[in-house]
Amino acid sequence: NAGVTQTPKFRILKIGQSMTLQCTQDMNHNYMYWYRQDPGMGLKLIYYSVGAGITDKGEVPNGYNVSRSTTEDFPLRLELAAPSQTSVYFCASSYSSGGLSYEQYFGPGTRLTVT
Amino acid sequence: RKEVEQDPGPFNVPEGATVAFNCTYSNSASQSFFWYRQDCRKEPKLLMSVYSSGNEDGRFTAQLNRASQYISLLIRDSKLSDSATYLCVVSSSGGYQKVTFGTGTKLQVIP
Numbered sequence: 001n002a003g004v005t006q007t008p009k010f011r012i013l014k015i016g017q018s019m020t021l022q023c024t025q026d027m028n029h030n031y032m033y034w035y036r037q038d039p040g041m042g043l044k045l046i047y048y049s050v051g052a053g054i055t056d057k058g059e060v061p062n063g064y065n066v067s068r069s070t071t072e073d074f075p076l077r078l079e080l081a082a083p084s085q086t087s088v089y090f091c092a093s094s095y096s097s098g099g100l101s102y103e104q105y106f107g108p109g110t111r112l113t114v115t
Numbered sequence: 116r117k118e119v120e121q122d123p124g125p126f127n128v129p130e131g132a133t134v135a136f137n138c139t140y141s142n143s144a145s146q147s148f149f150w151y152r153q154d155c156r157k158e159p160k161l162l163m164s165v166y167s168s169g170n171e172d173g174r175f176t177a178q179l180n181r182a183s184q185y186i187s188l189l190i191r192d193s194k195l196s197d198s199a200t201y202l203c204v205v206s207s208s209g210g211y212q213k214v215t216f217g218t219g220t221k222l223q224v225i226p
Contacts, residue, residue: 033214042202042218043159090158094214101206101214103149106158 002026006091006107013081013114021076021110023091031094031101032074034058034066036087037109043090049074050096081114088112116141119205121217129225132193136220138203139185147206148179150188152199153219159202162188193224 007022025032030051035043045058049068063085065077074093078085088111092104120139128134140148148165163170165177165186176189186205190197203217 043216088156099146101147103161103164104159104204104214106160109158 004091004093004105004107006089006110008110009108010111011113013078013112015081015083015114017081018077018079019081019112021078021089021091021112023074023076023107024072025074025091025093025105026072027093027095027105028071029093029095029105030071031096031104032068033092033094033104034064034074034076035090035092036060036085037090038087046076046089078112083114086112086114118142118215119203119217121201121203121220123218123220125221125223127223127225128193130193130195132224133189133191134193134222135190136188136201136203136222137185138187138205138217138220139183140203140205140215141184142205142207143181143184145184145205145207148177148186149204149206150175150177150186151202151204151216153202154199159216162201190222193222195224195226198222198224 004025033048034046044060047066049055088109091107094104095102150162151159152162153159169178174191178187200219200221202219206214
């Protein structure tokens with residue numbers, strides 16, 4: 001099992017550019033998440049998905065979009081990049097059943113700089 | 116009140132010391148509890164789940180106090196390699212099991 005994989009590892013964007021951060025998991029987890037983590041700060045939830053075709057906003061969704069067409073993939077789209085989106089982005093997945101959620105597994109992160 | 120609160124530290128302890136972290140949560144309906152470890156510039160990784168009866172994994176002991184709504188992590192015989200940020204994670208039950216991460220407690224083990 002590769003677990004959760006993310007691409008790219010690093011990216012520098014100019015203000016106003018767009019990009020998609022890729023996330024794939026091979027654990028057949030139903031839940032997937034996108035977080036951002038600014039230097040020295042905690043994780044902030046951007047979007048999450050409870051299954052294919054279902055997504056919802058987290059704490060800081062503005063400036064981002066997601067889709068979940070398959071169980072495995074959960075890409076994050078940045079439109080019109082701004083310096084405030086400079087951060088490390090983590091994708092995670094977990095299994096949930098019977099009203100309980102289990103531990104999240106994280107990808108290695110994408111370090112994004114917007115200049 | 117924050118949903119999950121942790122003392123940010125840093126906790127600077129000598130090698131071999133015992134150190135304990137607490138984490139308080141506000142939602143009494145919370146059902147699942149975890150401690151994660153995050154090294155600098157790396158992704159968080161599960162350290163251990165926290166069960167109602169308490170659980171131990173080597174030098175690490177986690178406990179849950181539902182009445183007072185806190186979980187704790189005890190690290191015995193601290194190693195240099197234990198230096199990291201420790202994240203408390205709380206999950207609710209129900210239709211969407213909302214998962215809330217604390218902002219973390221930084222531990223620095225000193226030679």
